[in-house]
Amino acid sequence: MTAPTDRKKRPTRRKTGPKPAAPERTRIERYDPTAIEPRWQARWEELGQSRTDLADASRPRFYLLTMYPYPSGDIHIGHWYIKTPTDAVARFQRMQGKNVFLPIGFDAFGLPAENAAIARGIHPREWTMANIQNMRRQLRSMGASFDWDAEVITSDPDYYRWNQWLFLRFLEAGLAYRARSTVDWCPNDGTLAREQVEGADRHCWRCGAKVEKRDLEQWFLRVTKYADELLDFGGLDWPEPIKTMQTNWIGRSEGGEIVFTTAPDVHQPGGDELRVFTTRPDTLFGATFMVLAPEHPLVPKLTHPDRRAEVEAYVTAAGAETEIERLSTEREKTGVALGTEAINPVNGERIPIFVADYVLATYGTGAIMAVPAHDERDFAFATKFGLPIRRVVAAPGTESAPVDSAYEAHAADEVLVNSGEFSGLPANEGGRRIVQWLARDGRAKPAVTYRLRDWLISRQRYWGTPIPVIHCERCGIVPVPDEDLPVLLPDKVDYGGSGVNPLTRDESFVNVTCPRCGGPARRETDTMDTFIDSSWYWYRYLSPHYADGPFDPDMVETWTPVDQYTGGAEHAVMHLLYAREFTKMMRDVGVIAQNEPFQRLFNQGQILGEDGERMSKSHGNVQDPDELVTRYGADAIRLFLMFMGPWDQGGPWSPTGIGGVHRFLNRVWTIALDPGGTEPGDADSGKLPAGQDEAGARTALRHAAHRTLKVVTGEYTAFKFNTMVAHLIELANTLMRYRGTSVARMPEWDEAIRLLLLMLAPAAPHIAEELWSRRLAAAGAEWSSIHQERWPQVDDTAAAEETREVPVQVNGKLRDRVTVPAGISELELEQVVLARDKVQAALAGREPDRVIHAGGGRLVNVVAR
RNA sequence: GCCGAAGUGGCGGAACUGGCAGACGCGACGGUCUCAAACACCGUUGAGGGCAACCUCGUCCGGGUUCAAAUCCCGGCUUCGGCACCA
Numbered sequence: 001m002t003a004p005t006d007r008k009k010r011p012t013r014r015k016t017g018p019k020p021a022a023p024e025r026t027r028i029e030r031y032d033p034t035a036i037e038p039r040w041q042a043r044w045e046e047l048g049q050s051r052t053d054l055a056d057a058s059r060p061r062f063y064l065l066t067m068y069p070y071p072s073g074d075i076h077i078g079h080w081y082i083k084t085p086t087d088a089v090a091r092f093q094r095m096q097g098k099n100v101f102l103p104i105g106f107d108a109f110g111l112p113a114e115n116a117a118i119a120r121g122i123h124p125r126e127w128t129m130a131n132i133q134n135m136r137r138q139l140r141s142m143g144a145s146f147d148w149d150a151e152v153i154t155s156d157p158d159y160y161r162w163n164q165w166l167f168l169r170f171l172e173a174g175l176a177y178r179a180r181s182t183v184d185w186c187p188n189d190g191t192l193a194r195e196q197v198e199g200a201d202r203h204c205w206r207c208g209a210k211v212e213k214r215d216l217e218q219w220f221l222r223v224t225k226y227a228d229e230l231l232d233f234g235g236l237d238w239p240e241p242i243k244t245m246q247t248n249w250i251g252r253s254e255g256g257e258i259v260f261t262t263a264p265d266v267h268q269p270g271g272d273e274l275r276v277f278t279t280r281p282d283t284l285f286g287a288t289f290m291v292l293a294p295e296h297p298l299v300p301k302l303t304h305p306d307r308r309a310e311v312e313a314y315v316t317a318a319g320a321e322t323e324i325e326r327l328s329t330e331r332e333k334t335g336v337a338l339g340t341e342a343i344n345p346v347n348g349e350r351i352p353i354f355v356a357d358y359v360l361a362t363y364g365t366g367a368i369m370a371v372p373a374h375d376e377r378d379f380a381f382a383t384k385f386g387l388p389i390r391r392v393v394a395a396p397g398t399e400s401a402p403v404d405s406a407y408e409a410h411a412a413d414e415v416l417v418n419s420g421e422f423s424g425l426p427a428n429e430g431g432r433r434i435v436q437w438l439a440r441d442g443r444a445k446p447a448v449t450y451r452l453r454d455w456l457i458s459r460q461r462y463w464g465t466p467i468p469v470i471h472c473e474r475c476g477i478v479p480v481p482d483e484d485l486p487v488l489l490p491d492k493v494d495y496g497g498s499g500v501n502p503l504t505r506d507e508s509f510v511n512v513t514c515p516r517c518g519g520p521a522r523r524e525t526d527t528m529d530t531f532i533d534s535s536w537y538w539y540r541y542l543s544p545h546y547a548d549g550p551f552d553p554d555m556v557e558t559w560t561p562v563d564q565y566t567g568g569a570e571h572a573v574m575h576l577l578y579a580r581e582f583t584k585m586m587r588d589v590g591v592i593a594q595n596e597p598f599q600r601l602f603n604q605g606q607i608l609g610e611d612g613e614r615m616s617k618s619h620g621n622v623q624d625p626d627e628l629v630t631r632y633g634a635d636a637i638r639l640f641l642m643f644m645g646p647w648d649q650g651g652p653w654s655p656t657g658i659g660g661v662h663r664f665l666n667r668v669w670t671i672a673l674d675p676g677g678t679e680p681g682d683a684d685s686g687k688l689p690a691g692q693d694e695a696g697a698r699t700a701l702r703h704a705a706h707r708t709l710k711v712v713t714g715e716y717t718a719f720k721f722n723t724m725v726a727h728l729i730e731l732a733n734t735l736m737r738y739r740g741t742s743v744a745r746m747p748e749w750d751e752a753i754r755l756l757l758l759m760l761a762p763a764a765p766h767i768a769e770e771l772w773s774r775r776l777a778a779a780g781a782e783w784s785s786i787h788q789e790r791w792p793q794v795d796d797t798a799a800a801e802e803t804r805e806v807p808v809q810v811n812g813k814l815r816d817r818v819t820v821p822a823g824i825s826e827l828e829l830e831q832v833v834l835a836r837d838k839v840q841a842a843l844a845g846r847e848p849d850r851v852i853h854a855g856g857g858r859l860v861n862v863v864a865r
Numbered sequence: 866g867c868c869g870a871a872g873u874g875g876c877g878g879a880a881c882u883g884g885c886a887g888a889c890g891c892g893a894c895g896g897u898c899u900c901a902a903a904c905a906c907c908g909u910u911g912a913g914g915g916c917a918a919c920c921u922c923g924u925c926c927g928g929g930u931u932c933a934a935a936u937c938c939c940g941g942c943u944u945c946g947g948c949a950c951c952a
Contacts, residue, residue, distance in 0.1 A: 030904095199949080241869055245947060248868060253951075278952060291952090331950085363951045370952085376866090377950055451951055572947075643890070645878055649871095657877065660890045666905080681897040681906035723879070726889035733889090736906090807885040812933045814885055852932055854884045861884080863932045 028677070031669035033633020037766040041143055049787060050090075050145035052101040054542060054555060062098040063559050064090050065538050065598070067567030067575070068105045068152075071131040072112060075138035077623040077641075077653055078607045078615055084638045085604070085647055085721050086566045087144040091762035092716045094145075095791040101559065102145060103541035105152035106132050109160075109464045109530045111189055111206060117463075118495050124463040128155055138626065143634050143765050145787075150541045154533035159540060160465040161486030162550035163532050168468060168479050169589040175222045176457075178477060182295055182361065183456055185214040190460035190501070193529060194453045195249075195574045205574070213319065218458040219467055219526065223581040227252065227450045229595075230580055237600040239648075245572040251451025255279035256435040258369065259443045260290060263341040263350050267304060274298065274342055274353075277364030277449050280374060282431030284346045285419040286392035287369040288382065290353045291335065294318040295361035302353060304339025311336055311355060318357045333358055333381040344369075345443045346434060347420060356381065364449050372406065379406035392418050393427050455581065457529040460501040462493055464527030472514035472521040481515050487523070501525055534575050535582035538562055538597065549591070556592055561599045569603035576601070602719060605650020612652045623653050635764035636662040642721035642763060664729050665767055668760065671735045672753050672771040678740035686740030697743045699802070704734045705752035706799040709792060712759050725763065731756055754792075761786045808833050809861040810842035826853045833860050 044050065066086040069079055090102040106128075113124035120127070132153065139146065152159055170176035184192045186204040191214075196205045203210055227250050233243050255278050264270030274290060292299055294315045303311045314336045335356025342353050358377055359368050372382035372389040382389050389403050399417045416422050416430040425433060438444030458467065466487040468480035480487055490509045493502045503509055503525040514521035536550065542559050543552035567575075576598075583597040608614060609621025616622065628637050639661040645651060670677070678686035688697050708731040715724035735752055743749055753775075761768035765787065772786035801822045806829065808816040816838040820829055830851050833839055839862060846864040853860055 198947095202949090241946085244869060248948065251948095251951065255952085276952080280952080333950085358950050358952095360951065368952050375952065377952075380950095449951080451948095569946080640890095643877090649878095651877075654877075654891090657891045663905085664890090670905090679898085679906045681899095683897075683907080685906075722877095723889080726879075729889060805885090809885085809933075812884095812931095817885075850932075852884090854933075855881085858881095859884045859933085861932055865932095 028670070028674040031666050031767070033635060033665075033766065034630060036770045037141075037143060037629075037634050040766045040769050041140060044143075044145070044785075044787075045140075047785070049785065050102065050147050051149055052099065052147050054101065054559065056099050057558070059097055059099040061559055062093045062100045062564070063538075063562045064093070064100055064102045065541075065562045065565045066102075066104075067565075067571070068107050068534070068537060069135065070110065070112070071106045071108055071128050071135055073131040073134065074622075075135050075625060076615060077625050077628075077637075079139075080142060080625055080637060081607045081641050081650070082566060082568070082604055083139070083142060083144055084641050085719065087142070087146075087765075088638075088642065088721065088762040089564065089566075089716070089719070090145050091765060091787060092791070094787065095758070095762065095789060097790065101150075101541075102147055103150035103152070103538075104139065104144075104146040104148065105150075105537060105541065106135070106154065107530065107534055107537075108132065108153045108155035109527075109533055111461065111463070114461060114463045114495075117493065123491075123493060125155065141626070141629050141634060142638065145765075150544055152537055152540050152544050154530070154537065155463070157486045157488055158545070159537075160533070162540070163465040163528055164468040164480070164485050164487060165482065166536070166550060166586065166589075166591070167528070167532075168482065168485075169591070170221060170585055171469075171479055173585075173589050175225070175585050175588065176219060177222060178217060178219050180215065180217040182213050182215050183218055185212045185216075187212070191216065191218055191456055191458050193456045193531070195577065215319075218456055220454040220456055221581070221585065223455045223585070224450060224452055226581055226584045227452050229584060230452075230577070236596060236598075238598075239569075239601060239603055242569060242572045242576065242601065242603065246577055249452065249573040249577065253277075253279050253449050253451075255447060255449070256281040256431075256444050257365065257447035258284065258345065258435075258438065260342045260345060260369065262302060262353070263343050265304075265340060268302075268340070270340075270343075272298060272302065274367055275365045276367050276369045277447055278369060280371065280431065281435045281444070282416060282427045283371040283374045283392050284344070284369070284431075284434055285416070285422070286371040286373050286390045287344050287351060288372060288388045288390055289351050289370045290342050291356045291359045291368050291370050291378075291381070292338075292353065293359040293361035293366040294355055294357055296355070296359075296366045298367075299338070299355055302338050302340045307337065307339035311338060314355060333377070333384055335381065335385070337385075345438055352387070354381075354385075362453065363451065373403045374407055376406040376408065379403075390418060392416060455529075455578065457532060458526040459529055460504075460526060462489065462495075462502045462527070464530060465532065466503070467524045467526050467528055469524045470512055470514060470521045471524060472517060472519060474519055475514055475516045475521075478514055478516050478521070484515070503527070531575060531578045532582075535578045536586065539592070553591070560592075561594055561597055564600045564602065565598040566602050566604060568606060570606070602648070604647045607650055608652045610653055615653070623655070628655070628658070632658055632662050633665075633766070635767050636665055639665070639725055639764050643725040645722055647719055647721055661725070661729075664732060665764065667732050667736055668756065668767065669771065671732065671739055672757065673774065675739055675744040675749060675753075688741050688743070689737065694742055697738060697741065698746055698748045701734070701738060701743060701746075701748045701752050702795075702798045703801075704731055705748075705755045706795045709755050709759060710794045710796075710799045713791070713794065716762065721763070728756065728760060728763075731759075757786060758789060758792050761789070804857075806833075806857065807859050808836065808839060809859065810839060811863060811865075812861060813842075815839060815842045824857075826857070829853070829857065829860060833862065 064086065066083055090100045093100045108128050113128045116127045117124040154160060167176055184197045186192050186207065186209050188207045188209050189204055192204060192211060197211050198205050201210065230250055231247055231252060258276050258278060258281065260274040260276060262270045262272040262274060299315060333356065335354045338353045338355060340353055341350040344351055370378040370381065372378040372387065373391045374393060391403050393414050394417050395414050414427040416425050416427060419430065422430045422434055435444045435446060466489060468485060468487045470478045470480060472478050490506050494505050495502055496505060510523050510525060512521050512523050513519065539551040539556050539560065542555035546552045579597050584595065586592045587595060609619055611621050613619050613621060625637065636658060640658045643661055708727050711727050712724050738744055757768050757772050769786050773783055776783055803819050804822050805817050805819050807814055808818060816836050818832055818836065820832060843864055848862045848864045850863050851860060852863065
């Protein structure tokens with residue numbers, strides 16, 4: 001770690017307090033953030049400046065929420081990147097007169113704590129709480145205005161008991177249920193929700209291990225009930241990409257459900273219904289075989305005795321496969337025939353039935369009609385197994401062309417062919433008519449299918465919320481009565497190694513008496529997915545110690561939905577979707593009255609390591625902010641993170657530019673404390689710019705300050721922090737040019753400094769406070785915090801231009817610039833322009849055809865051909 | 866393969882609704898201050914040509930629309946993110 005530069009060599013530094021009016025050319029005290037920042041942080045805390053009075057209704061409320069961190073141990077620069085602009089928004093909105101609530105907490109349950117516990121032989125709680133301690137300190141070093149009184153830690157029984165309480169309400173309402181099904185299983189994490197399995201290679205979102213399939217009885221939340229409602233983002237101010245991702249994830253498909261029946265043969269009477277879902281009922285006449293998923297319940301029944309051995313072997317193999325082996329579309333199709341046939345309801349044709357793993361048990365009905373002429377996958381399968389391929393949709397003139405690949409396109413002029421009485425109809429209409437016709441005797445119905453699945457919330461591990469149910473041999477599943485909540489995690493944990501849920505080994509936890517019959521019973525040992533915790537934490541912030549329910553309903557009523565949420569886009573189809581689902585479930589059990597949790601969402605980009613890779617300890621590319629704080633101070637880091645680029649973009653971390661904003665803060669320090677000083681290194685320092693008199697300089701200064709105020713105000717509102725910082729730098733550079741001149745003693749100078757500090761306050765709160773305090777002291781005024789000030793008003797007259805420079809083009813090429821009074825008429829401007837030598841030279845004797853005044857006089861283009 | 870976002874100097878990036886391309890910063894180069902170094906400050910910095918005034922070219926590539934295109938349209942390339950046989 002590098003020490004701050006040469007601090008010891010400057011013996012005349014004062015510690016605190018304003019300087020008396022310094023004579024010119026006296027060396028002023030250096031800007032030393034390490035001396036200033038902790039002092040103000042302590043002072044703000046003492047004054048409770050960021051504590052929100054939630055009952056205060058005198059000002060407009062503003063609930064600003066940022067995704068709470070996982071207590072991994074260290075805050076890294078990525079956390080700063082999320083939280084710095086969020087804090088700036090909070091401070092800005094407070095200055096706008098809003099009652100801002102900016103809470104913080106910790107997403108404290110989860111696997112890393114257990115891994116650490118196993119590795120170090122300590123309790124997960126110990127590890128978690130020690131990390132939280134350190135992270136609190138680090139978060140405080142940012143100078144962020146979090147309301148720590150509202151802190152929520154999800155592993156606290158005071159929090160998770162309400163997970164349990166909400167679960168019981170969902171259970172009562174039929175929104176939580178237990179079912180046996182094939183689930184995704186991670187060797188480290190146990191079961192996973194669908195959203196938590198990532199990539200083509202099917203790996204666990206958290207640990208990266210390859211996910212397997214298991215057939216288990218698990219707890220689910222019935223979120224598919226909300227599929228259609230979740231597609232409606234009406235009234236929400238969310239980024240389009242997130243809405244698109246959620247929409248795709250929900251995956252609504254319209255089509256028809258068609259009933260095929262099995263054909264009788266010598267071994268069985270037939271007549272079993274085989275339902276399929278299709279988005280292409282228009283291709284029904286082209287179905288030349290059927291495929292069932294290996295897990296389809298009718299597979300055993302429909303297997304011909306001669307085929308039994310082969311089919312069973314195939315089904316077993318498919319079940320044992322990890323999903324990795326079912327890699328992508330590249331993989332060659334496999335499958336086996338059942339040896340029985342089905343009857344196509346539209347034409348009575350007998351078609352063979354196969355079982356193949358390219359059909360998913362979990363989507364639609366787990367069975368398909370295969371139309372090789374019009375589906376790529378069916379085509380591949382048919383080609384491999386030598387099955388017939390029959391074209392039933394064609395553009396005019398292509399009816400008899402050979403089918404050498406699946407034709408899936410949907411052009412307007414396509415008609416049905418080879419489709420009996422429906423031949424000749426446009427494809428779309430034909431499909432509708434076929435469904436209508438079959439529907440008359442119940443052999444089809446219009447249907448909608450979703451990709452979204454119910455949320456699997458069971459986890460086989462210790463460090464999570466125990467699911468509050470009891471399994472009784474006599475009574476079945478019995479909910480834990482409300483008055484017995486919380487079901488506490490036992491203090492002692494016996495890890496028998498990783499992959500074992502310690503709760504299953506804890507006899508005193510497992511063995512209970514049934515609350516209903518009093519007989520012996522077993523407690524549920526699964527715990528909840530930690531995404532449950534993060535699905536309602538922002539409600540808890542509003543009344544973190546409330547004991548009569550998950551939250552104080554009055555507070556929720558007045559403060560939510562959240563006005564602004566900030567966090568990463570990596571949660572697009574996880575946390576951000578769960579939170580919406582959970583909100584709708586809470587609404588349906590009557591604990592809240594709203595439909596959506598977050599009114600406005602902003603996704604900041606991700607900070608990568610210097611190598612462009614994701615920052616992680618294992619990559620060794622993590623930037624430690626503590627070191628940077630010591631070196632440059634929190635304000636410089638905050639500004640630099642905002643200045644790097646657009647907030648939604650992120651990018652690789654590189655510290656090379658940080659010196660630039662540090663220099664900027666030094667200049668602010670200099671112009672605020674030593675306006676009369678001059679730069680020995682600059683011969684022109686202390687002189688007015690050439691061609692400018694004092695009156696002109698005063699106007700220019702005032703203009704610069706108010707112009708900046710106008711622009712910066714808009715930039716804070718629009719989250720354009722990078723240009724906001726650029727404009728503050730520009731203003732400071734302008735002021736620097738007037739330092740040491742007579743103008744630096746004028747009221748315009750004073751006003752400009754005042755505005756600069758106020759504009760800087762949300763972004764760099766410490767230096768703004770320090771300089772503000774010194775100015776107050778120098779003026780003999782009583783101290784008050786800059787963060788309690790109101791945002792200044794723009795003087796539009798001062799901000800307006802007196803003259804403006806107009807670029808002049810001839811035939812679209814820039815040839816000249818003219819400076820004209822701001823209010824000049826187009827006619828006058830045209831005369832000025834045409835009189836210019838350069839314009840005449842460019843015209844070379846031609847008469848202008850026309851003169852275009854663009855964008856309200858922003859530019860003039862003289863056209864001559 | 867499908868969906869989404871984006872390609873601008875040596876680098877991060879700026880540019881309102883089609884109107885001066887490169888704000889602001891970094892880096893580099895030159896200078897001032899200093900015994901010296903560091904710090905700080907000032908200046909130059911898209912490419913090419915010219916002594917200069919200036920000229921030409923230039924926003925991923927190729928076309929197009931327009932008085933005017935980084936911005937709009939058509940076609941293509943590349944990078945990043947999401948999805949993964951969803952019938």
